[in-house]
Amino acid sequence: MKPLDDELRNLFKRKEPPVGFAGRVLARLEAPPAPPTLTERLSALFRRPVVRWVAVPVACALVALGVVRYQHQQRMRVQAEQASREAMLALQITNEELSTALERAQRVTVRALEVKNNQSEKRSDL
Amino acid sequence: MSKAPEQAMEESLARCTRGDRAAFAEIVRAHQSMVYSLALHFLRNPSTAEDVAQDVFLKLYRDLPSIKSGAHLRFWLRKVTCHRSIDHVRRRGPDGMLSLDDVPEPAAAERARDPLLEEKLWRLVATLPEKSRMVLILRYQEDLQLREIAEVMGIPINTVKSSIERALEVLRGKLARSMGGVKV
Numbered sequence: 001m002k003p004l005d006d007e008l009r010n011l012f013k014r015k016e017p018p019v020g021f022a023g024r025v026l027a028r029l030e031a032p033p034a035p036p037t038l039t040e041r042l043s044a045l046f047r048r049p050v051v052r053w054v055a056v057p058v059a060c061a062l063v064a065l066g067v068v069r070y071q072h073q074q075r076m077r078v079q080a081e082q083a084s085r086e087a088m089l090a091l092q093i094t095n096e097e098l099s100t101a102l103e104r105a106q107r108v109t110v111r112a113l114e115v116k117n118n119q120s121e122k123r124s125d126l
Numbered sequence: 127m128s129k130a131p132e133q134a135m136e137e138s139l140a141r142c143t144r145g146d147r148a149a150f151a152e153i154v155r156a157h158q159s160m161v162y163s164l165a166l167h168f169l170r171n172p173s174t175a176e177d178v179a180q181d182v183f184l185k186l187y188r189d190l191p192s193i194k195s196g197a198h199l200r201f202w203l204r205k206v207t208c209h210r211s212i213d214h215v216r217r218r219g220p221d222g223m224l225s226l227d228d229v230p231e232p233a234a235a236e237r238a239r240d241p242l243l244e245e246k247l248w249r250l251v252a253t254l255p256e257k258s259r260m261v262l263i264l265r266y267q268e269d270l271q272l273r274e275i276a277e278v279m280g281i282p283i284n285t286v287k288s289s290i291e292r293a294l295e296v297l298r299g300k301l302a303r304s305m306g307g308v309k310v
Contacts, residue, residue: 011266017175
């Protein structure tokens with residue numbers, strides 16, 4: 001067996017490409033370039049200095065707008081929660097007032113019935 | 127390369143930079159086996175190797191004004207082919223590797239081959255790390271010196287030296303074990 005060096009030299013011997021290789025390379029030179037993909041078009045767009053200069057303030061404005069909108073929504077949520085709590089409290093107070101009024105009405109009714117009964121008894125005694 | 131072909135290459139380069147397509151075709155024909163073989167030995171897929179080789183020549187056409195001489199052209203082609211081949215494997219993973227028996231053989235007469243040993247050697251070479259494999263191909267296909275390999279690959283010369291030593295050691299060990307202890 002030959003030494004490994006010789007085996008590797010033989011293994012890595014240069015090989016010719018398939019027939020017509022040079023012709024195919026030249027044909028690709030003549031061919032119109034493939035239409036750029038969406039990613040390529042976007043990256044080409046952002047390589048333009050004008051777009052880059054415009055993109056930075058637009059991005060900043062969008063972020064600022066997002067922050068303002070988020071804060072506004074947070075404020076609205078807090079206000080809605082506050083209003084909800086106040087409405088619950090008002091209902092609770094109304095409920096208590098109604099209960100008190102009902103109790104009073106019941107007491108008055110009971111008292112009126114008692115007075116009426118007493119009068120009836122006195123009249124029958126007479 | 128002797129002086130006459132070197133001079134012819136310089137002339138082709140000069141004509142090519144003036145937009146002469148025929149001169150570019152001459153350059154492609156003169157270097158196609160080097161570029162294609164580097165890609166083929168690394169990728170082990172004839173169709174992918176041809177794609178990579180074509181891409182290399184198309185890039186060469188665009189970068190022609192930066193090429194200063196025939197020697198610079200060979201260095202440039204080796205460098206770009208190596209990097210493109212390694213990038214291809216890193217991006218897409220190894221393609222279905224075919225046996226190199228599927229590839230047309232060179233016209234030159236060959237010494238007696240041992241197909242089994244060759245296949246075994248291919249499999250072992252395929253297990254080496256990408257850079258070590260490319261270093262071996264540059265060493266044994268192109269017969270480059272360590273310094274030249276270091277320049278093409280863009281790595282220190284000591285790394286090239288240790289890569290070759292380590293790769294040969296691994297190949298010898300694995301080959302000897304697979305052949306029942308026969309020294310290679």
